[in-house]
Amino acid sequence: MNATPENLRTYERINDRIEAGKAVVLTADEVFDYIETKGLEQAAKEVDVVTTATFGPMCSSGCVLNFGHSTPRMRISEAWIDDVPAYCGVAAVDVFLGATQLRHNDPANMYYPGEFRFGGGHVIEKLVAGETLQLFGLSYGTDDYPRREVRTYFTIHDLNQATMVNPRNCYQNYNVATNASDKRIYTYLGILEPNMRNMTYCSAGQLSPLLNDPWYETIGVGSSVWLAGARGLVYAEGTQHCSAVARTEGGVPIGGAGTLALTADMKEMRPEFVRGASFAGYGVSLALGVAIPIPILNADILRRTAVRDCDLQACIIDYSNDYPNNTGNVIGKVNYAQLRSGTVTVNGKDVPVGSLSSYSKALEAANLLRDEIRRGEFLLSRPSRRLPVDQGFKPLKIRGAGQ
Amino acid sequence: MITRKLYLYFPKSETEKPIVCQLVRDYNLTVNIFRAKVTPEEEGYLVLDATGEPEDIDAALSFLKTFNVDVDNVNKGLRWHADRCTHCGNCVPHCPTHALDFADRSTREVRFFEGQCVECLACVRNCPFAACTSMI
Numbered sequence: 001m002n003a004t005p006e007n008l009r010t011y012e013r014i015n016d017r018i019e020a021g022k023a024v025v026l027t028a029d030e031v032f033d034y035i036e037t038k039g040l041e042q043a044a045k046e047v048d049v050v051t052t053a054t055f056g057p058m059c060s061s062g063c064v065l066n067f068g069h070s071t072p073r074m075r076i077s078e079a080w081i082d083d084v085p086a087y088c089g090v091a092a093v094d095v096f097l098g099a100t101q102l103r104h105n106d107p108a109n110m111y112y113p114g115e116f117r118f119g120g121g122h123v124i125e126k127l128v129a130g131e132t133l134q135l136f137g138l139s140y141g142t143d144d145y146p147r148r149e150v151r152t153y154f155t156i157h158d159l160n161q162a163t164m165v166n167p168r169n170c171y172q173n174y175n176v177a178t179n180a181s182d183k184r185i186y187t188y189l190g191i192l193e194p195n196m197r198n199m200t201y202c203s204a205g206q207l208s209p210l211l212n213d214p215w216y217e218t219i220g221v222g223s224s225v226w227l228a229g230a231r232g233l234v235y236a237e238g239t240q241h242c243s244a245v246a247r248t249e250g251g252v253p254i255g256g257a258g259t260l261a262l263t264a265d266m267k268e269m270r271p272e273f274v275r276g277a278s279f280a281g282y283g284v285s286l287a288l289g290v291a292i293p294i295p296i297l298n299a300d301i302l303r304r305t306a307v308r309d310c311d312l313q314a315c316i317i318d319y320s321n322d323y324p325n326n327t328g329n330v331i332g333k334v335n336y337a338q339l340r341s342g343t344v345t346v347n348g349k350d351v352p353v354g355s356l357s358s359y360s361k362a363l364e365a366a367n368l369l370r371d372e373i374r375r376g377e378f379l380l381s382r383p384s385r386r387l388p389v390d391q392g393f394k395p396l397k398i399r400g401a402g403q
Numbered sequence: 404m405i406t407r408k409l410y411l412y413f414p415k416s417e418t419e420k421p422i423v424c425q426l427v428r429d430y431n432l433t434v435n436i437f438r439a440k441v442t443p444e445e446e447g448y449l450v451l452d453a454t455g456e457p458e459d460i461d462a463a464l465s466f467l468k469t470f471n472v473d474v475d476n477v478n479k480g481l482r483w484h485a486d487r488c489t490h491c492g493n494c495v496p497h498c499p500t501h502a503l504d505f506a507d508r509s510t511r512e513v514r515f516f517e518g519q520c521v522e523c524l525a526c527v528r529n530c531p532f533a534a535c536t537s538m539i
Contacts, residue, residue: 055489057531117533190493191529198496275489277531287489287531340508342495352496356531359511360490 044299053291055361060168074147099286113281121286122276172210181320186281205336220383228273232264242393291369309336412473483515
């Protein structure tokens with residue numbers, strides 16, 4: 001084997017520098033000025049890691065909890081945590097709780113628009129905050145697991161494991177939602193007033209992990225991530241990962257595209273980055289803060305982390321018709337600098353813009369991860385597998401009688 | 404002339420008295436009611452701005468104290484809980500008076516400018532994190 005040339009950057013060398021407390025670490029928000037001052041080539045020689053982050057609702061999130069065994073034992077077949085149903089189709093005292101699960105007896109949209117004040121996301125928020133929750137469980141009883149009912153109280157500290165398992169987080173980019181109809185609509189992107197009176201985006205833009213690594217060169221299966229303060233990892237490509245999409249000249253997707261499946265120990269999480277969310281007329285969800293380090297292995301990787309809001313585009317979609325009916329129509333394209341200005345002009349009309357992604361929280365997460373790496377507390381890991389770079393996204397074809 | 408925001412809580416016994424009328428007629432106040440629910444034989448509330456000379460407002464407050472009415476001269480109807488706010492900015496386009504707005508576009512932290520709030524409650528139904536709540 002040939003010796004690695006002195007100037008070549010590798011994960012091992014970056015980790016050595018982190019452990020020695022010598023690593024140069026910047027957030028994706030600080031990297032522009034650094035490159036401007038030093039020039040790209042020089043900056044690439046100096047910077048070891050750029051931290052990226054996002055904070056927003058991520059519906060495809062949930063957790064696996066292990067309660068330990070009672071005496072006598074019980075094979076829980078139905079469970080409710082603070083009245084929110086958890087999935088029990090796994091081993092005796094393991095359950096899965098999903099972020100969008102409604103509380104038992106929530107009237108949902110029966111009285112439209114529903115309020116959806118409490119659900120799976122709020123249970124997860126309470127767990128991470130160390131609050132006391134109620135477990136109610138039922139079972140049919142077996143010879144080896146005779147107990148048929150349990151009602152007790154617990155906190156996260158009583159559990160053997162509380163592991164967040166999120167099938168889809170960190171969408172590379174996202175739709176900007178508006179409402180072209182003449183009626184108010186209630187969506188997962190908030191309340192959209194009629195006749196395009198407002199629009200909502202949901203991305204950290206220039207700070208967002210996969211917008212800083214558009215071709216998944218460093219963020220892959222096995223990468224270390226900071227999931228709400230816990231040391232986590234990418235365990236798979238996220239569901240609906242779809243990399244074969246329209247991209248800008250810089251290679252950055254204009255729509256949804258790549259996604260990540262993330263996991264981490266909830267006992268290590270910081271409650272301010274794990275927040276239950278209620279969307280009137282839509283349902284419940286969970287907002288999470290995620291920060292991901294990008295190792296600067298070469299100047300191209302650094303250049304791609306220096307992407308700015310004005311270079312990142314998103315599609316404005318009509319959520320009253322085009323989104324529900326899956327028409328593929330796009331009202332227009334805007335960049336994130338325009339979105340962040342608070343007003344976007346569409347067909348000559350000024351439309352006020354809101355966001356469901358918190359740039360302020362994302363910045364806080366990117367800063368926290370930067371400081372952990374600087375202190376030598378967070379090491380990077382080389383992905384064991386790259387995320388698919390040319391993968392499509394299949395629709396559901398309805399066949400037979402259901403058509 | 405000054406403007407004071409008042410929150411008046413009326414117990415059952417006081418809901419039949421024409422108190423607001425007297426504020427206007429006897430104390431020369433201009434009253435702007437944001438929210439009200441005053442029904443005979445039920446408890447009720449009023450959230451209003453009272454504009455007038457400082458001594459007239461002081462006299463009006465003393466007059467109100469002669470009734471069994473709770474008076475709070477703070478923005479009591481709508482509360483913004485800073486610790487629950489994630490600073491996403493979803494409320495900003497829904498707030499008609501910019502009472503909720505980014506304090507600084509670069510850090511993008513949301514702030515509540517209480518004086519501008521007219522208690523339309525748009526933020527209450529729009530905030531996913533229940534950072535805005537209504538006392539009444």
